[in-house]
Amino acid sequence: MTRYNLSLASLMAICVLSSSPLLADENAESTAYTYGMNLNIAKVIRTEEPQPQVCEVVQVKMTYLSTQGTTETVSYLKLADVCVSNG
Structure with a gap:
């Protein structure tokens, strides 16, 4: 034992x-998003998130082009898509 x-x-x-x-x-x-953060997004390039089979909170990573022309990445939490599709 x-x-x-x-x-x-x-x-x-x-x-x-x-x-x-x-x-x-x-x-x-990536930078973790905080409430009130000024992201200054000109165009979203892509978002990456896991696709769980159950309703849960997931971390999303968003890559975007800022109005200054720089590529930035921010991460944030949201409910998984399965939560919305299952009601």
């Missing part, structure tokens, strides 16, 4: 430590 617990704890630690750089890179690419 102790060997099993130690193995499970080690596996969980490896998963957490290996995912930290991935989360840091993702956050560096």
Whole structure:
């Protein structure tokens, strides 16, 4: 039983430590939206969001062209599309 617990704890630690750089890179690419933030959007280039099978809150990443001509990325939370389609 102790060997099993130690193995499970080690596996969980490896998963957490290996995912930290991935989360840091993702956050560096996009700015998290805060209420009242001035986005100054000229054109939306694309939005990326997961498509879960159940109704839940998902994180969307929107890439857009600002009125100054720079490409910006912002992330925000919204209800998944399945929430709207299922009523």
